[in-house]
Amino acid sequence: MHDSDSIGIVAPLRIYFDTPLSLESGAVLDNYELVYETYGELNATRSNAVLICHALSGNHHVAGVYADNPKNVGWWNNMIGPGKPIDTHKFFVIGVNHIGGCHGSTGPANINKKTGKHYGADFPMVTTVDWAETYVRLADKLGIDQFAAVVGGSLGGMSAMQLALYSPEKVRHAVIIAAAAKLTAQNIAFNDVARQAIITDPDFHGGDYYSHGTLPRRGLRLARMLGHITYLSNDSMAEKFGRELRTGSLSFNFDVEFQIESYLRYQGDKFAEQFDANTYLLMTKALDYFDPARDYDDDLSAAFRCAKANFLVLSFSSDWRFSPERSRAIVKALLDNELNVSYAEILSRHGHDSFLMKDEHYHQLVRAYMNKIDI
Amino acid sequence: MHDSDSIGIVAPLRIYFDTPLSLESGAVLDNYELVYETYGELNATRSNAVLICHALSGNHHVAGVYADNPKNVGWWNNMIGPGKPIDTHKFFVIGVNHIGGCHGSTGPANINKKTGKHYGADFPMVTTVDWAETYVRLADKLGIDQFAAVVGGSLGGMSAMQLALYSPEKVRHAVIIAAAAKLTAQNIAFNDVARQAIITDPDFHGGDYYSHGTLPRRGLRLARMLGHITYLSNDSMAEKFGRELRTGSLSFNFDVEFQIESYLRYQGDKFAEQFDANTYLLMTKALDYFDPARDYDDDLSAAFRCAKANFLVLSFSSDWRFSPERSRAIVKALLDNELNVSYAEILSRHGHDSFLMKDEHYHQLVRAYMNKIDI
Numbered sequence: 075m076h077d078s079d080s081i082g083i084v085a086p087l088r089i090y091f092d093t094p095l096s097l098e099s100g101a102v103l104d105n106y107e108l109v110y111e112t113y114g115e116l117n118a119t120r121s122n123a124v125l126i127c128h129a130l131s132g133n134h135h136v137a138g139v140y141a142d143n144p145k146n147v148g149w150w151n152n153m154i155g156p157g158k159p160i161d162t163h164k165f166f167v168i169g170v171n172h173i174g175g176c177h178g179s180t181g182p183a184n185i186n187k188k189t190g191k192h193y194g195a196d197f198p199m200v201t202t203v204d205w206a207e208t209y210v211r212l213a214d215k216l217g218i219d220q221f222a223a224v225v226g227g228s229l230g231g232m233s234a235m236q237l238a239l240y241s242p243e244k245v246r247h248a249v250i251i252a253a254a255a256k257l258t259a260q261n262i263a264f265n266d267v268a269r270q271a272i273i274t275d276p277d278f279h280g281g282d283y284y285s286h287g288t289l290p291r292r293g294l295r296l297a298r299m300l301g302h303i304t305y306l307s308n309d310s311m312a313e314k315f316g317r318e319l320r321t322g323s324l325s326f327n328f329d330v331e332f333q334i335e336s337y338l339r340y341q342g343d344k345f346a347e348q349f350d351a352n353t354y355l356l357m358t359k360a361l362d363y364f365d366p367a368r369d370y371d372d373d374l375s376a377a378f379r380c381a382k383a384n385f386l387v388l389s390f391s392s393d394w395r396f397s398p399e400r401s402r403a404i405v406k407a408l409l410d411n412e413l414n415v416s417y418a419e420i421l422s423r424h425g426h427d428s429f430l431m432k433d434e435h436y437h438q439l440v441r442a443y444m445n446k447i448d449i
Numbered sequence: 450m451h452d453s454d455s456i457g458i459v460a461p462l463r464i465y466f467d468t469p470l471s472l473e474s475g476a477v478l479d480n481y482e483l484v485y486e487t488y489g490e491l492n493a494t495r496s497n498a499v500l501i502c503h504a505l506s507g508n509h510h511v512a513g514v515y516a517d518n519p520k521n522v523g524w525w526n527n528m529i530g531p532g533k534p535i536d537t538h539k540f541f542v543i544g545v546n547h548i549g550g551c552h553g554s555t556g557p558a559n560i561n562k563k564t565g566k567h568y569g570a571d572f573p574m575v576t577t578v579d580w581a582e583t584y585v586r587l588a589d590k591l592g593i594d595q596f597a598a599v600v601g602g603s604l605g606g607m608s609a610m611q612l613a614l615y616s617p618e619k620v621r622h623a624v625i626i627a628a629a630a631k632l633t634a635q636n637i638a639f640n641d642v643a644r645q646a647i648i649t650d651p652d653f654h655g656g657d658y659y660s661h662g663t664l665p666r667r668g669l670r671l672a673r674m675l676g677h678i679t680y681l682s683n684d685s686m687a688e689k690f691g692r693e694l695r696t697g698s699l700s701f702n703f704d705v706e707f708q709i710e711s712y713l714r715y716q717g718d719k720f721a722e723q724f725d726a727n728t729y730l731l732m733t734k735a736l737d738y739f740d741p742a743r744d745y746d747d748d749l750s751a752a753f754r755c756a757k758a759n760f761l762v763l764s765f766s767s768d769w770r771f772s773p774e775r776s777r778a779i780v781k782a783l784l785d786n787e788l789n790v791s792y793a794e795i796l797s798r799h800g801h802d803s804f805l806m807k808d809e810h811y812h813q814l815v816r817a818y819m820n821k822i823d824i
Contacts, residue, residue: 101700111475199701247544259709260678266672266710271719273703274667276651291648296671299642303635311634317740324738326474328648328730333738335641342645355703362707363699365692418547 081113081155081162084138084148087271091211098363101198103208104188105437108212109178110170113154114162115298116216122449123208123218124165126150127226127233127317130301130357132350133177136169137162139373152432155310160442161258164449165222172233173208174200174357176350183350184282193352200356201363202233204412206240207238213354222449223247224383228396229357235404239366242382247447249440254431255407256365264304265358265386268297272351281352286376290351295342302341307392307425339349374403375410386443388436390428416443456488456530456537461522461553471547473738479563480538482551483587485509485545488529489537489553491591496686497824498593498796499540500584501525502601502608506724508552511544512537527807534816537824540566540597545610548583549575549732551725558659558725568727570656575731576738577608581615588619592610595621599758599821602626602804603771604732607739610779614741617757623820624761624815627804628776630749630782631740636770639679640733643672647726649693656727665726670717671731677716682767682800748820750785759789761818765803766796791818 085110095103111134116123126136137148137155154167169438176198180199189196213221215428224245226234231253238248238325267272272278275293279286306314314336330336353363370376385408389401408415420436423426428436451813461484467775470478486509490500501511503524512523512530526822527534529542546554549572558573564571586594599620606628613623634638646654652666681689690709745751760783764776773794783790797810799804803811 079501100701101701255691258683259690259692259707260681260683261693262707263674263678263686263713266680266707266713267671269703270674270714271646271671274671296642296646296649298646299638301677303638303642306635308633308635311638315634317631317634317637324474326476328644328734332634332637332641334638338638338641339645359703 078119079155080151081138082109083141084113084135086111086134086142088178089212089215091208093295095204095207096359097198098201098203099199101150103173103180103198103255106173106180107178108167108170108180108208108209108413110140110212111136111148112409113167114165114168115139115246116166116218117449120218121220121222122166123213123216123221124160124167125213125224125234125237126154126167126169126360127205127224127230127237128169128172129226129228129230130361131345131354132148132230133175134169134171135177136167143343145165149430153437153440155270159437160286160444161224161441165444168212168216170209170212172200172205172357172362174353176353178373181350182281182352182356183389192284194284195352197352197356198224198358199363201360202236205360206237209237210241210244216402220244220246222447225249225251225350226253227251228253228426229361229409231359236364236366238381239377242380243419245383247383247386247443248383249386249388249443250404252393252396252401252403252426253401253404254396255367257362262362265362266299268300269302269355269358272355278351283351289346293338294349295350298345298349299338299342302338304395305425305427307423308390311359312423313423323423374407378407378411378413381408381411382415385416386440387415389419390425392423393426393428395426453531454514454530455526456494458516459486459488460494460515461509463487463553464587465589466583466722468586470582471771473578474574476684478555478573479546481548481555481776482550482553483545483555483583484525485543486511487514487544488512488542489540491541491593496595496597497539497541498588498591499535499598500588500596500599500609500612500752501529501542501544502580502599502605502612503544503547504601504603504605505728505736506720507605508550509546509554509754510552511545512542517699519777524805528815534812535600535819536734536816540819543587543591545584545587547575547580549597549728550733551728553707556725557656557727567657567659569659570727571709572596572731573822574726574734576735577611578615580608580735581612585616585619595619597824598622598624598819600624600626601803602719602737603628604736605819607736609793611739611741613756613758613760614752617755622761622818623758624763625776625779626763627765627771627776627801629771630742632737637737640662640737641708643675644730644733646671646675647730652707653726659777665720666721668724669719669724669729670714673720673724674717677713679770679800680800682798684767685799688798694762736796748780753782753786753788756786756788760791761815762790763804763814764794765800766794767798768803769799770801
């Protein structure tokens with residue numbers, strides 16, 4: 075890794091919880107494990123902890139590299155590290171894999187101790203509310219009374235928002251990036267097509283593909299291809315791929331003809347080998363279910379009445395998955411409650427994926443906000 | 450049918466062509482059949498013929514009903530009929546199913562006389578250029594030297610545009626609705642996900658599902674679900690479905706939970722029983738290949754240099770599949786060539802599908818344009 079600002083070599087930690095977790099769905103997880111990573115040092119007053127919440131396909135490996143695989147760079151390494159916008163000289167940063175995930179925290183690919191088999195489709199539905207409770211418990215175990223900040227983009231931003239509502243005293247600052255207060259019908263529609271692709275794949279076997287020695291590759295591949303379209307902007311796709319032909323001339327067959335097809339199929343193929351399909355289903359449902367205003371007659375301002383945190387809300391001009399309009403609705407609800415909120419709409423051509431990219435203006439905004447946080 | 454303006458009972462006609470058709474791909478169809486319908490009367494000077502080009506899943510049954518199935522109303526019955534915007538008192542209207550289609554014109558579901566088997570995947574790729582040649586030949590057979598107008602929306606608009614370029618003297622007016630001069634990378638990406646869904650369906654059998662007694666229902670269903678998302682606007686989906694729950698409360702499972710899921714799955718299921726998957730593949734490729742500027746160094750104005758028709762170009766404000774910007778690019782190229790062009794961007798909340806809907810302003814514009822055509 076040629077990145078002098080990197081946190082360097084990191085290693086995942088595991089923590090076991092034997093207190094049953096009552097989930098929003100009504101199901102109960104008798105016990106569970108979380109996998110997480112930390113960067114920087116927790117200060118003496120334990121006031122400098124920053125929790126990073128990951129998005130749909132993210133995980134706890136947020137920054138740095140693994141000793142045995144220096145190419146496995148954390149997904150937000152450009153944002154987090156010594157001297158970076160979320161500065162590990164100042165903050166003790168925690169990345170945690172959501173339960174239901176497939177990177178180490180208890181999820182559908184794990185063995186259910188009760189049955190001796192993979193959870194598979196029996197793994198209960200998990201929501202951002204359930205994750206909020208796991209964050210609180212993790213903080214308790216680490217002796218952290220309050221997070222200096224909870225930060226996330228996309229589903230991670232929703233998870234951060236949810237924690238600020240679920241446990242207002244646990245969150246001093248919430249940084250909510252490229253998110254929305256709930257999914258639109260169109261957002262849900264894309265998720266459902268992705269789910270139907272997975273569930274109707276004959277290799278899915280009702281979610282029990284583990285015991286059949288198969289993977290629902292076709293379905294997961296399609297889900298990821300479709301997802302990618304919504305992560306990129308029309309403009310960025312046009313810039314990156316245009317109508318460029320793979321071979322320079324039309325082939326008049328169904329093989330890859332245009333570069334965009336090559337890119338999407340490659341992304342889909344790679345993902346289908348690496349990610350667990352049941353986790354993909356759960357994460358998309360967690361997105362669909364996220365709706366803090368649901369219990370308040372669809373009144374988001376009422377939902378935020380309990381919040382105590384200060385907020386930084388960021389959106390990207392070319393994000394059509396969760397457009398700036400959606401972020402402004404969050405800001406309005408925060409202002410209705412006279413909460414401290416900073417908001418910026420960042421000019422970007424990269425669509426929803428902008429939140430993962432190194433954009434100077436974006437990083438300056440996060441840096442400035444994080445710098446002024448008292449610890 | 451309670452529609453006094455309807456053309457009433459109609460019946461499809463068939464016409465056989467034994468002159469080989471050399472396709473843009475290099476393949477040759479030795480012979481082929483077209484299925485078509487006509488409404489109104491061809492006048493003595495044969496100057497009042499209007500050709501309707503259909504979109505991806507459309508066909509020749511454009512207006513009226515069938516005697517044996519009065520519920521089978523033509524797909525553009527609100528636009529075409531006595532006293533309607535395209536008035537069958539004035540015009541002799543022709544609807545024709547594209548070759549490669551699955552509603553009667555020669556296509557992949559037909560028997561290849563050479564092999565005695567279904568064409569299936571052996572059916573050659575067809576393009577708007579190939580269709581243009583079939584329109585010319587059909588006009589010749591019907592004794593029509595020049596169409597008064599060629600009209601189409603979406604892929605149909607592209608087909609109309611292509612005919613005006615392929616055979617400029619055959620087209621007096623071209624009405625191009627909700628179209629674009631070529632697909633963007635994003636448009637191609639959506640098409641490729643749909644195609645991959647079909648092609649990777651185990652029941653596709655390399656396109657030869659006919660002889661396996663199967664249908665690639667899963668793939669075609671997903672393709673249609675995805676298509677529908679792009680046909681509707683975000684706003685119209687939100688208005689129609691919002692986040693309404695099917696049963697009133699969250700069920701925390703993967704069955705239909707939100708109304709939008711119910712709608713999409715229903716549309717997908719219905720389509721998968723009715724439409725031929727190989728035709729779907731061909732139609733999406735015809736969309737991808739459409740690019741009149743390709744042979745002119747990407748200079749659309751140069752591509753239109755040969756055009757002689759007068760043009761009406763219409764777009765819809767909420768169409769994000771082929772946005773108004775894409776129509777304005779067409780208009781610019783027409784104006785660069787000092788062609789007569791009328792353009793309107795119609796305020797509509799219904800997205801790409803607006804072109805099929807009965808909107809007063811939209812229909813008035815088409816009516817006014819069609820009324821002033823000399824015949």
